[in-house]
């Protein structure tokens with residue numbers, strides 16, 4: 001199944017609050033590096049300093065920012081925060097002189113290009129970085145190549161699975177499979193990737209797991225049916241289910257589990273981090289398989305091929321697949337992550353200096369990103385780190401209540 005559920009895609013957004021919490025986390029982080037792998041010589045910058053560095057470098061290069069640009073750069077562009085998260089974690093690793101940024105399923109390459117733009121403002125980090133994109137679609141590779149190199153004609157774009165120099169400095173390499181990415185220290189990023197990977201569906205009947213399958217409907221069209229009794233897939237793919245799990249309908253993506261297992265093994269063997277960002281749940285949801293067409297829900301069995309197909313990511317299953325060789329953090333909600341990255345403080349500063357129209361726009365965009373009924377709850381973040389990491393990466397300290405921004 002090759003689908004790209006762009007219709008609901010809305011690149012993660014990050015906001016600031018609870019800055020004291022953030023600073024606390026950083027202080028702890030500053031004391032503790034991955035010294036076993038690291039080459040730590042200098043005190044790393046905390047998040048606040050990293051943001052400041054990012055902004056001042058940009059202003060020095062291009063002149064003052066408009067408020068709109070500032071918002072885009074530091075408030076409503078989550079990619080900036082993901083990029084800064086990578087730089088922060090690289091510092092915690094002891095600033096190794098080589099780090100692969102590996103993005104799974106980069107879509108149009110927008111996130112990769114935006115992250116590279118952030119990286120280019122941190123010279124030492126940018127020198128250490130190579131970009132590795134894992135992509136199945138040659139058409140998408142062309143778009144990614146355009147986004148990363150600035151080339152505009154198809155002739156200039158990359159031939160399948162070759163390498164190029166990005167306009168941001170570091171080289172970019174394309175791979176068909178994760179297995180082809182060199183086994184070196186990597187920071188893996190998967191943003192709205194796992195929710196498009198194929199799932200198997202199972203439903204419990206008379207105490208047994210049967211498989212939900214797609215069959216032909218009498219009179220034409222397609223319909224879901226249930227197998228008579230457990231299938232081989234039901235026997236093979238439900239071994240992670242525990243007795244306490246009360247669901248009678250589950251969806252499993254073994255391909256996702258396999259990829260997460262491989263990333264974890266690599267992180268354990270070679271160091272690095274992973275950040276998985278997606279619509280999902282912590283092993284609680286049942287029937288989430290659906291289609292999206294023209295930004296609206298669409299019957300996944302109607303007009304096959306015309307809608308994007310997607311299923312929420314089961315983060316509990318992914319965590320199970322990580323095994324015990326690594327540590328996982330989260331999943332936390334987007335609201336949690338954005339708050340943990342300190343969005344509230346920046347918002348307050350912006351609000352103080354904004355006119356009424358800007359205030360309204362700011363509060364609306366933050367609401368969209370943070371409110372539980374918008375993207376705040378459904379969008380989740382999971383981090384993977386080596387076992388010896390003994391601090392909580394920024395954004396992943398669990399928070400109990402939602403921090404809603406008041407006008």
Ligand SMILES: C[S@@+](CC[C@H](N)C(=O)[O-])C[C@H]1O[C@@H](n2cnc3c(N)ncnc32)[C@H](O)[C@@H]1O
Nearest residue numbers: 004005105106107111134135136137140191192
């Ligand atoms: C929904 S889009 C991702 C969007 C992108 N990450 C973003 O944040 O904008 C899914 C991407 O994953 C790619 N893809 C789908 N299945 C894949 C697989 N098994 N391995 C690698 N890439 C895959 C698609 O071609 C597409 O580029």
